[in-house]
Structure formats: C-alpha cells, structure tokens
Amino acid sequence: MIEGIRRIQDMMEREQYVTDRAVATTAFLAMELKKPVLIEGQAGVGKTEIAKVLATALDTELIRLQCYEGLDVNTALYEWNYPKQMLRIKMEEGSHRDVTQQESEIFSDQFLLKRPLLRAISNQEKAPVLLIDEVDRADEEFEAFLLEILSDFQVTIPELGTISAKFRPYVVLTSNRTRELSDALKRRCLYLWIDYPTFDKELRIVTRKVPGINERLARQIAMFMQAIRQVRLNKTPGVAETLDWAMAMMALHQEHLDPETVSETLGSFIKDRDDVAKLRGKPLDIMLSSMNGVEEEDLQAWIQSVTQRLEKEVATR
Amino acid sequence: MDSVGDAAAREGSRYALKSRAKHADLQRHVMAFGRELRARELLSTSSEIVDSLRCMEMVDVADRGDVYLGMRSVFVSRPEDVPIFDEVFNQFWRNIARIDEIDETANNDDMSPDDQAGDQMEEGGEGQEQLQLSSPDGDGGEGDEEGDEEALPLYSPVEMLASKDFSRFQADEMQEIARAVLVIAKRLATRESRRVRVSTKGHQIDPRRTMRRNMKYGGTILELARRRRKIRKPKLVLICDVSRSMDTYSRFLLQFIHALQNTIGRVESFVFSTTLTRVTDYFRHEEILEALDRIAREVHDWSGGTRIGQSLTTFNAQYAKQLVTRNSIVLILSDGLDTGDAEILRLAMEEIEERAGKVIWLNPLLGSKDYRPLARGMSTALEHVDVFAPAHNLSSLEDLGRHLVVRR
Numbered sequence A: 001m002i003e004g005i006r007r008i009q010d011m012m013e014r015e016q017y018v019t020d021r022a023v024a025t026t027a028f029l030a031m032e033l034k035k036p037v038l039i040e041g042q043a044g045v046g047k048t049e050i051a052k053v054l055a056t057a058l059d060t061e062l063i064r065l066q067c068y069e070g071l072d073v074n075t076a077l078y079e080w081n082y083p084k085q086m087l088r089i090k091m092e093e094g095s096h097r098d099v100t101q102q103e104s105e106i107f108s109d110q111f112l113l114k115r116p117l118l119r120a121i122s123n124q125e126k127a128p129v130l131l132i133d134e135v136d137r138a139d140e141e142f143e144a145f146l147l148e149i150l151s152d153f154q155v156t157i158p159e160l161g162t163i164s165a166k167f168r169p170y171v172v173l174t175s176n177r178t179r180e181l182s183d184a185l186k187r188r189c190l191y192l193w194i195d196y197p198t199f200d201k202e203l204r205i206v207t208r209k210v211p212g213i214n215e216r217l218a219r220q221i222a223m224f225m226q227a228i229r230q231v232r233l234n235k236t237p238g239v240a241e242t243l244d245w246a247m248a249m250m251a252l253h254q255e256h257l258d259p260e261t262v263s264e265t266l267g268s269f270i271k272d273r274d275d276v277a278k279l280r281g282k283p284l285d286i287m288l289s290s291m292n293g294v295e296e297e298d299l300q301a302w303i304q305s306v307t308q309r310l311e312k313e314v315a316t317r
Numbered sequence B: 001m002d003s004v005g006d007a008a009a010r011e012g013s014r015y016a017l018k019s020r021a022k023h024a025d026l027q028r029h030v031m032a033f034g035r036e037l038r039a040r041e042l043l044s045t046s047s048e049i050v051d052s053l054r055c056m057e058m059v060d061v062a063d064r065g066d067v068y069l070g071m072r073s074v075f076v077s078r079p080e081d082v083p084i085f086d087e088v089f090n091q092f093w094r095n096i097a098r099i100d101e102i103d104e105t106a107n108n109d110d111m112s113p114d115d116q117a118g119d120q121m122e123e124g125g126e127g128q129e130q131l132q133l134s135s136p137d138g139d140g141g142e143g144d145e146e147g148d149e150e151a152l153p154l155y156s157p158v159e160m161l162a163s164k165d166f167s168r169f170q171a172d173e174m175q176e177i178a179r180a181v182l183v184i185a186k187r188l189a190t191r192e193s194r195r196v197r198v199s200t201k202g203h204q205i206d207p208r209r210t211m212r213r214n215m216k217y218g219g220t221i222l223e224l225a226r227r228r229r230k231i232r233k234p235k236l237v238l239i240c241d242v243s244r245s246m247d248t249y250s251r252f253l254l255q256f257i258h259a260l261q262n263t264i265g266r267v268e269s270f271v272f273s274t275t276l277t278r279v280t281d282y283f284r285h286e287e288i289l290e291a292l293d294r295i296a297r298e299v300h301d302w303s304g305g306t307r308i309g310q311s312l313t314t315f316n317a318q319y320a321k322q323l324v325t326r327n328s329i330v331l332i333l334s335d336g337l338d339t340g341d342a343e344i345l346r347l348a349m350e351e352i353e354e355r356a357g358k359v360i361w362l363n364p365l366l367g368s369k370d371y372r373p374l375a376r377g378m379s380t381a382l383e384h385v386d387v388f389a390p391a392h393n394l395s396s397l398e399d400l401g402r403h404l405v406v407r408r
Helices: A003-014 A021-035 A047-057 A082-092 A099-106 A116-121 A139-151 A183-188 A199-209 A215-230 A241-250 A257-266 A272-277 A282-290 A298-313 B003-019 B023-039 B046-058 B065-073 B081-107 B112-122 B126-135 B145-147 B171-201 B207-217 B244-264 B280-285 B288-299 B307-324 B342-355 B375-380 B392-405
Strands: A039-042 A062-066 A078-080 A112-114 A130-132 A153-155 A161-164 A170-175 A190-194 B237-242 B267-272 B276-278 B330-331 B358-363 B387-390
Touching: A003 A021, A003 A047, A003 B081, A003 B288, A021 A047, A021 A190, A021 A241, A021 B046, A021 B065, A039 A047, A047 A130, A047 A170, A062 A116, A062 B112, A082 A099, A082 A112, A099 A199, A116 A130, A116 A153, A116 A161, A139 A183, A190 B065, A199 A215, A199 A241, A199 B207, A215 A241, A215 A298, A241 A257, A257 A272, A257 A282, A257 B387, A272 A282, A282 A298, B023 B046, B023 B065, B023 B081, B112 B307, B237 B244, B237 B307, B244 B280, B244 B288, B244 B330, B267 B280, B276 B307, B280 B288, B307 B342, B307 B375, B342 B375, B358 B392, B387 B392
Parallel strands: A039 A170, A039 A190, A062 A130, A130 A170, B237 B267, B237 B330, B330 B358, B358 B387
Antiparallel strands: A078 A112, A153 A161, B267 B276
C-alpha cells in the first residue's frame, strides 16, 4: 500500500470512521485523479458518512445536496431572490435612475440565492466536499444536468455570465440503487460498493463508536448482527442500527445480551413490525443460547448453523 | 480488503512488479484486460482504460491490493459486476503469471524466485505473444491446455435444457409483427410523454395564481406561485414467462417488451421458466432479432418447465427491493400453468402486491372464450392482481395502455 492511501486511511480513522482498504484506495484515487466517487450499498452502511468524514479530515466545507424525485435546477443550482428584487424595484420606483443600471443591480450577487451546486463551485478558499446524496431518487433529466456540471464545473447564469470553479470540489455521490444510473454518469465516476461490514470490522466500529462498551457485549452484538443479516427480513439492519442498539444496551447498563433485554430492545434495531414479530421469541432464544463460548475461528460455522435454524423457525411462522 | 479480491490481487502483483520497469507492457496488458472485461459486458471503453492507466500511475503497481482495488473502482459500476471482474482479473493475470513461470523455468533453472523476478524485469515481456491467448481477439487458443480447461465460462450449460434458434422464424412475419408492436408501444409512450411535459412545466411560475395571491399586497408581486408536478411517471417492471407452454406467445410478447423498453425507457425486464434472468441490458440497445437470438442462446432452460412461484421469489429476493416502489407497475406475462408449489407463488405475489403500485397479469389464454383461471397457480395468484387481462393479439396489447397508470 502506498503512502498516500495509508495517509487517507489514518485520516479517516482519526475521524472515528472505521475504514478498509477499498474505501481508502478509492478515496485516494478520487482525489488524485479529480474524479467523483459513486458509492452504492444498502441503507445504513455508512455511505453518507464517508463524505462527512472526508470534509472533516480535509478541514473543508461539506456541501450537501439531497436528491428527491422532482428535484429541479432551481433548488440545486441557484435562484434569483424574487421578493427581494421586487421590493428593490418598488423602492426605486420614484427615483429616475438609469434602467440598465437598475437592472444590473437587481441581477447582482446579493440577489442571488446560491444553492448547493453553485456553492460548491464558487468557494474561493479551498476545494469543498460536495455530497450528492441518493442521486438515484432524482429524475433522469436531473441526472443529465448533473453530468454537465460534473464535467465542466462551471455554470452559466445568463444575467451574470459564466462562473467556473476556482477549486474543483471533491464530489461524492451516493445511491441506494432504486434505479440504475445512466452509464454516462457511472463512467464519469470511480465506483465503490460498500457491503455490510464483516464481523471484525463491525466489532471495531462498535468499540470505536460506543465508548466504554465492554469487550464481551461488543462481541456479542457484532455476532448477533452478522447472523441476523442472513435472515430474510423486510428491512435488514445496517451499521447505524447496530450502533443504536449498542447505545441502548449501554443506557440500560447491560453487560451482556440476555433474552429479556434483547426482546425489549428489539425495536431499536429491527424497524419493521413484521420483522419484529418474526424474530421475537424462539428465534431470539436460538441465537442467544448458542452464542456463548463461540470462538473466533468457529464464527463462520456458528453463523451458518444458526441462520439455518433461524430460517427454519421463521419459515414455520 | 475482501477475500475474493485477495487471490486476484496476489496474481496481479506478480505481474505488476515486473512491469514497473516497462510501462508500455502495462499499457498493452491493461488494454487487453479491458477488452476482456468488455466481452463480459462490463463498462469498459477507451475512457475507462485511460482512467485505469492513470490510476496505475498513482498507486504502487507492485502492490497487489493497489492494482486490484484501483482497477476495480474504474471498471466496476454495479455490485453484480464484482464477481465477474474478480473472475476475469484472476484469470487474466494468472495467465500472465503462468507465462512468466514458463519463461522462468526455461531460462533460469537454478535461480531463486526472487532473483527470477528481478531477472524477468530486465528481460521484459517475452510472454507478449502468448499473452494474446487470453484476449478475445488473439489468434486462437491453441497450445495452452490449462487455459482451455479454465476458459472463461460464458454461461453455465447445466441448466440449459433447450436452446432455440430464432433465425428459423420467417423473417417477413417477424417484421410485420415488429412494426405493429412498435406502433402500439409508441402510442403508449406518447401518452406517457404528454404527462412528462406537464411535469417539466411544474418548475415554472403560475402567473394566474401568482396574480391572485398577490392581490393582498395591492398588486405588488411579492410571492410567486409555482406549478408543481402532479403526476409521476410510473416505472414498468416486466416479467415474461418463456416456458414451453408459452412458446407461441413469448416471442411475440418479448418483441412487445423490447419495443416498450426502447420507446418508454424506465422499463426493467425479466424472463423466466424455471429460473429468473434479468434481460434489461439485452434489450437496451440491440436489434430485436439479435436480442432474441442472444436471449435464446444465453438464458437458461429456455422453453423448459415453469416454476412461477420460484422465479417470482427470486425476483423478490434479488431485485424487488431496488426496482419496485409504490410508483411501479409490475407486469407479469404468463399463462399461469405452474408446476411448482402454489403456496410459494401466493407468498411471492403477496410481496409483489405489497411493494408495487399496481400489479397487472397478462394471460394469453384469457383470449379464448372457454378459459377459466382454474389452474392452481393462476387462481392463487389472482387474489393479488389488480388487473387481469388477455395478451393474445395486438388489440389486447393496445388496450393495455389504459392500465399503465398508477392511481393514488
């Protein structure tokens, strides 16, 4: 691994983001090649987090554009502050000033509402991190527009002229894959798929993010989550849920997992009514009773056997 | 880093170490590698090759992890690509490694592996000609027995119960149907696009409401009223039965799917008989005849038996979460003659109904007067279907248009 990648990895770890080599390498290449990164993965695996951590680590501004169906250029790029312009015109009505001068005044910077994309290219001090979140939710038309911005990093405002980026922003796009993005957008980006974490990674995340948690509880929680993700649920819990749960256990001063408390706190990480009903009772017992004394090297075997038993149990319900 | 890539990366590093000295080799190898990926349907054109070469300049090409991860971030563009990438990566760099080994044993009998590696660097790419074996446009795969054995498996032949040759269909007949289907699909699409125009107007100011709203300010316009988009375009998910019992219709229906996808966009398509295959990409750019030909060749067990329940369960497990929302219409084209478990089908349909805005089942048998949906599979499925319609001729497809709206 070369120095640059290690540096980024350290940087992200310092910001309490448990990373792995794939993430660090992609982030490094994106910075070096000045290419946007497209991050895909299930909900709750920390896609958005990467952009936030990058911004903190680089000590720069994070600009976030949340996408949704119907997101348009006005909301994403810029808009004239119409009410303010109207007021100005009204105020100027009595004065007999030159019309062209008036016009250039009301179409100046102070009447411009800068939206995320414009802000991202008009930073004068250093390159910001631009997070375009859940880009799959925006329409195809918007995607096409985005493509244009991402290739030129400049915007033409008819009344003001062309604004081009002094510092090219670091661009991070995330997608939950509710639809396939266009090939054109994909090929403009480096691609990173983030899966649910492995046991080791999840354990590290829990110990890092939940200070004061004891080793045994952290291990048990990580094991539990590894197994539960193998069960077919409507909403598979992500890392965010793992952390919520660990926090909940800490708040209840629990030292280890016991059936009663797990059953009570199930709602903090299983967020679908049917799933809760599916798991409560016997399935939880199966998991918790077999969990003790499982060593590191038996972990995969345990996960396999316990998910088989779980599937059987869940299927009969 | 993940375990799949690890082995692949290790192979890469052997090669990488040597090519550090020879950038031209790297370039050639990456190009051949890119071609191979393209043959496997990954997004790999000259721009990706340029990008990956730029990546290689940035990372340590002697490091297995760097090479693998760098290339992966360029060539892979969706999670399904990863296993294919790993396989090709593994295969490709192993071939090169093996060629190197042959050279090494031929040239340096007594040297330690480390020395050999160093030596190889100076000798450069003697393996060049042989490398071509692994690229698709190389001059044949002669000589390399091991390579034959491990040749890239295009698609597993195990489930290929029957492979049909579409070229036997009469061309003129095909053309005529294709034309008719295209007309219908276009008609459906324009209906769609009228609504699109309304929705893009939604970004604009509504003068009438603006005036009315600003009456209270004595006619000074302070608040702007805008039009909002009201109707959302539905997404279509087509799932077509290509089992033996559907033979007479499936060809016809697939053409319809093809035409629909190429005029409307926002269409995802699948075919199934005993297993489910996503065919959206097959239909995306290609000529209809080519697409059909390729599907017949590559889809497992074309014209085999039917397991609707199983196939729909697969659909739910792998795709539904991503592709089906309340704004989607799921269109199933099947005769409902299932040989599988009716309970599985019921559960699968239940889940689809829950996710989708609308479920339409097109059944060609419905065209005959005597047909009653009594087949076990069909009658269970019907409980979870919003529209049950025939699909045996052109006019029944045309009627489909009025169902293609999600009501809220």
